[in-house]
Amino acid sequence: MAKHADLSIDFLGFKCENPFFLSSSPVSSSYDMCARFLDAGGGGVFYKTLTTTIPEECSPRFDAQRKEATPFIAFKNMEQTSDKPYQENLDMMKQLKEDYPNKLIIGSIMGMDEDNWEQMARDVTATGVDMIELNFSCPQMTYEGMGSDVGANLELIDTYVKAARRGSHLPLIAKMTPNVEKMEPSAEAAIKAGANGLSTINTIKSITGLDFDSYTALPVINGKSSISGLSGKATKPIALRFIANMAQDMNLQGVPISGIGGIETWEDAAEFLMLGARNVQFTTSVMQYGYRIVEDMISGLSIYLAEKGFEKLEDFIGIALKNIIPADDLERDFKILPQINYDKCVGCARCYVSCMDGAHQAIDWDNEKRKPTIKEDVCVGCQLCLQVCPVYDCITPGKVLFKEEDQFGKGSLSEWKENASNKRDIIVGMYDWI
């Protein structure tokens, strides 16, 4: 075996074996399901959200967003909270904690009113689980005043966190909704009211597609459909931005965050960790591929961290935050021209088409030789060509030019030079298949 780094990390006082968790969802619906994930190597589970009344569900309840021949890239889910009797769930959670004392077991609850929140918090605490997640964010609840309605309402958040706190001494984790412009106010309200940590994002309100015969959204439920939550790989960029915003928020410093949103691979997970999440949760990738995906998350992340020389995962958490800066603080006085490796170019002209119709008309196309050429004087260094090129390592970042300003300074006429007076080493980022 190669060298692997230790992945253990603390979360709200519990030493987790690794940062990989099932989110509270269809994949964590029973003792057996959770146990299978833990046996596959998972660090812990957020058990499927409990309500005291079993919700009625529709059929079918899923749809998938596809793109060309790829497996689905986003997933629409209309399922609500647990479909098992309340007491049965409490018993299973108790059994889980007893059988897996070293794994982090977190109960998840969603109340209807203050008393209900308090009572459920008390009941879940009595099972012996380690923490409680407060679900303020499910976007497909059929009852008013539940789910994501709460997450967008600062008063309700305050009331319900306090209610749960009355019922439990355990660490409370508020699960936040992304169906808001800013998550920070809701998160701050939860922490102020007594929550100890945050998990996010829950699913995004969506319509994935329409049916062309019944003229309704998918999935079709007897000719009708509803807006409901979107998850999966395509939601990751949105999730990452919420995580970064919260991790950088002055009022949320030191509040542990559990990251969720489109995690399939160890790289996806590592991205959340670099932005300050202390662990990650996933569901859609498990629905698609099964619990076994956690094996490659553990293997991939531990090999990467060992190779990078990280002694503990803690040192990796939030490592990218200092490099996420406001757009107006970015350096804007250089451009990186793309370069074409003609030994690899297959002459498809996709770079030419994209540059002509989607960028700055900076590529010449010789149709006879089927050869693209970069016009260096016109190219702005946007690198759209590099993004669309279908050949590995064919178009890569090349020469760096610097803006040499004339005596009138910024905003006036300027020239791009390789050896300008303000030349310096530029860090060139490129997806490098680590």
Next chain:
Amino acid sequence: MSNSTSIGVKEGIDLKPKQGYLEETVPPYTPFMAMEEASRCLLCYNPLCSEGCPAGTNPGDFIRAIRFKNFKGAAEIIRSNNILGGVCARVCPYEKTCEEACARSGIDTPIHIGQLQRFVTDYEKTTGFKALDPPPATKEKVAMIGSGPASLSAAATLAMKGYKVTIFEEKEKAGGVLSYGIVPSRLPQYVVDEEIEHVTDLGVEIKHNTKVGRDITIDDLKNEGYEAFFIGAGMQVSATFDVPGSDLEGVTTALEYLAAARSSGGKSDIGTHVVVIGGGDVALDCATTARLLGAEQVTVLYRRTREEAPASRLELSHGESLGINFAYTFSPAEFQGENGKVKIVKANGTRSNSAMKLEADKVIFAIGQKPEDISKVVSDIGLDSKGFVVTDDKGKTSIPGVFVAGDVASGSAKTVVHSVQGGKIAAESIDEYLKKGGE
């Protein structure tokens, strides 16, 4: 598969293969291509591909690792099970093993498992990733006789358990059949050298130009402190059968022909009209070698049909694409010569009364090999009637402390991947034997 050869039939068209002898036939995958191919994988539950590998590799696991961007984890999965992962990626008969079992065949074509394995082992090299982290060598000394696939596999397994392993190789280069047999267009020498480096990186020492039984004896080695011995001597002698004219100049054997071509980088006497006798991968290697090195006409004589030929389908099609002639159900009857050199091969149909006469200045017997006299290496060792070392299913021989695997073992399937597996099993037996204090 490569279409990089062009065999024209019309006058004026270049009849020579465009591919070079030293150039690998199949181009490698880029990371994009590997992801694309891995994305075709259905990620089956308890996949059958993982039951299809004679060496116990789990393609289901390493393809899934590729699919989930865990390339180095994939390398670890392959390498920790098979130290010769890069070699097997190129020479394994996948179509009869893992790829035959692939469920994707039910939709279109199987996943190119061999190509993906090759991508991962190449990736290991490009990134300098060390998939294995051996413990310090603190245990007993073990000697390996021969440095072919079985020995390399056994040596790596033992080194990973902390044994001090030395390989004794009679030739200049290590690798056995990998360095002296298989055609470089299928298995380039740099790949063999890199794989051997993986073994030496684990602390295994190789003593070249040292033939046990000639330059040094088992007793000498015992005196030097070696406590267990592994015979991975392979098959050093080409089989022939009695054909009138076999003593003519130009009549040779597969082992001689391939070794001469491979060790000279293709500068040996190849022949212009070449006839190869046999229908296995070794026969194909001879025919491909001849064709790629410029022989004008290469004919393979095989006594059975194409369907019955033991050679890999891939190699057969590749041979056909190179313009090699295949004469199935024909067997040589006589070699005729002029001035002591072979000039004509007469062949008769094995299943008909057909007869043919071929011009030939080179005739190669590739109908199988057999071991050299192993009793000269280890006296009194139990051999079967054909000279193969008798063993149980754990690689134990009749002599305590002496173990065997690979082609030289009686009853073994003569492929690289089976030798890798045999080496692993024998290494486990050696471990068990030494743990019990040599009992």
